[in-house]
Amino acid sequence: MTQAQLKKSSRIQQRNRSLILDAALEVFSQHGYRGTTLDQIAERAGLSKPNILYYFEGKEEIHVTLLNQLMETWLDPLVTLDPEGDPLSEILNYVQRKLDMAHELPRQSRLFAGEILQGAPRMGPHLEAGLKPLFDEKCALIQIWMDAGHLRPVDPRHLIFSIWATTQHYADFASQVDVLLQGEPQPQQGAEDYLVTLFTRLLKP
Amino acid sequence: MTQAQLKKSSRIQQRNRSLILDAALEVFSQHGYRGTTLDQIAERAGLSKPNILYYFEGKEEIHVTLLNQLMETWLDPLVTLDPEGDPLSEILNYVQRKLDMAHELPRQSRLFAGEILQGAPRMGPHLEAGLKPLFDEKCALIQIWMDAGHLRPVDPRHLIFSIWATTQHYADFASQVDVLLQGEPQPQQGAEDYLVTLFTRLLKP
DNA sequence: TCGTGGCTTTACCAAATGGTAAAATTTACC
DNA sequence: GGTAAATTTTACCATTTGGTAAAGCCACGA
Incomplete structure (x- = not known):
């Protein structure tokens, strides 16, 4: 956690975080906060749901970000x-x-x-x-x-x-x-x- | 069902349907379709969830109405x-x-x-x-x-x-x-x- | 080549949610 | 008052969903 916030983070972290945020933007903007599921974001990002929760603490943190x-x-x-x-x-x-x-x-x-x-x-x-x-x-x-x-x-x-x-x-x-x-x-x-x-x-x- | 649609329906039907629709308007407008639960509508309407489903076929029908x-x-x-x-x-x-x-x-x-x-x-x-x-x-x-x-x-x-x-x-x-x-x-x-x-x-x- | 630490997957879970069956109760009408 | 229909409640259920634990994988420096 502290790592992810303090260091500019590895290439793979940057790639996956932006993959997730882009997917989330797509889905949140179409279905709203409650209408969006982590599974939808995961699928669109090409990652697994637990993998997404490795990069973000939860659904709300993605939205707030x-x-x-x-x-x-x-x-x-x-x-x-x-x-x-x-x-x-x-x-x-x-x-x-x-x-x-x-x-x-x-x-x-x-x-x-x-x-x-x-x-x-x-x-x-x-x-x-x-x-x-x-x-x-x-x-x-x-x-x-x-x-x-x-x-x-x-x-x-x-x-x-x-x-x-x-x-x-x-x-x-x-x-x-x-x-x-x-x-x-x-x-x-x-x-x-x-x-x-x-x-x-x-x-x- | 056919009754409810064809006849102008009883006083109690009219009252409860409008109670439900008013509660649903409140909640849907605040939380969106997916952000709204039947329980929320039920509570606000002062009715039980199954009772609501007696008057409407489901969540979607309420929204469409x-x-x-x-x-x-x-x-x-x-x-x-x-x-x-x-x-x-x-x-x-x-x-x-x-x-x-x-x-x-x-x-x-x-x-x-x-x-x-x-x-x-x-x-x-x-x-x-x-x-x-x-x-x-x-x-x-x-x-x-x-x-x-x-x-x-x-x-x-x-x-x-x-x-x-x-x-x-x-x-x-x-x-x-x-x-x-x-x-x-x-x-x-x-x-x-x-x-x-x-x-x-x-x-x- | 062997750890070590970052990353990913598998296998779960508890709560919430839309919905149903059927018993119980109330209402309307005779 | 009695009865049939309308209404309401109780007790469920299957699925979905956000989230977790822990095992496995992989890249990379020593």
Whole structure:
């Protein structure tokens, strides 16, 4: 245990841990925490169940590990909102990056959504500690931009919520979107253009 | 069985079925399909597990029943989009009604979201048959409004997606929203005002 | 070549879970 | 009040599931 945590661990450990995490991401994101069995993860990872429990203490540790890894990636686009940049471009760029993530990492997006849906039982404190300060900081930044007249004023918090909601919708509700968009030529481009229009009309002074 | 389906059923049947469905809605919406046990439903309903299986064939039938009931309620605000009304008012009214629903029926909202998140495994055909035609019809209506110059043109499909996404966000991600909104005494702008602003600026000619 | 320590498998287990059979009880109606 | 049907309880069961113990395997340095 101490070994696995302190040393950068052997090649085989790294390989198997990432094999397990990848398999787990696939299954957890599709079936949720309780809907996922260790056997499913084991099969997808090509390892035996006890072997998986050699690398992780239990099902919950795998899930929490995934969630923690996710946090970084997830918050990154918000972190990079630049106070020095052009306000509208910064916001639109943020929308763009979130939308790209929804398209490129749908499994992570669904994992996150599923966890929040159930009240973030395995993420609560981590959420408050990691997300809240960043959220407050960026709200303040946006407020400054608005006060300076660079953006039309709206509540920054709801602005951020609506960016999250619209961008993640495409990953989280993909099955619904797909059914309803049957026959559209370039769905990806459509979403992008639409969201740029939406937030430009909202914010452009 | 045939009795229960054909006759309007006794008072006691109605009472117990709705007791079960209410308990099941609570638990399913909180823990998801696989995360919910018949024992949990039974306890919350104040009935024994075998008694529950007297009224429903199994866990899945309870879940499907809930989903089907939900469909009606859920689609209703979209159904009432009126071709004769003022276009912008009709859209804003739709937003308003969806937001009210998210506030008043958060359990239903989360149940629906959870089902879609997992690829709608117990809803697939029902979705396509019930939602798609209505969706196409209302997209066409909105397109007509736009062509006539009553609304600024955007892709009607993405407009509807963004309305769903933003309004449901408040119910589905309530735990996240609550954490992030902590400590602000008076929100300068409520969700309702914000969304009205958002869609007005998007659509007003 | 022989240990030694990290890794993997085999063989389990206890609890939880969806579900059933049938006896016991209540209800509705005459 | 009596009886047949509807309802509820008691006592189970088979399977699934997260997890463990311990034996076996394998790579590698001495």
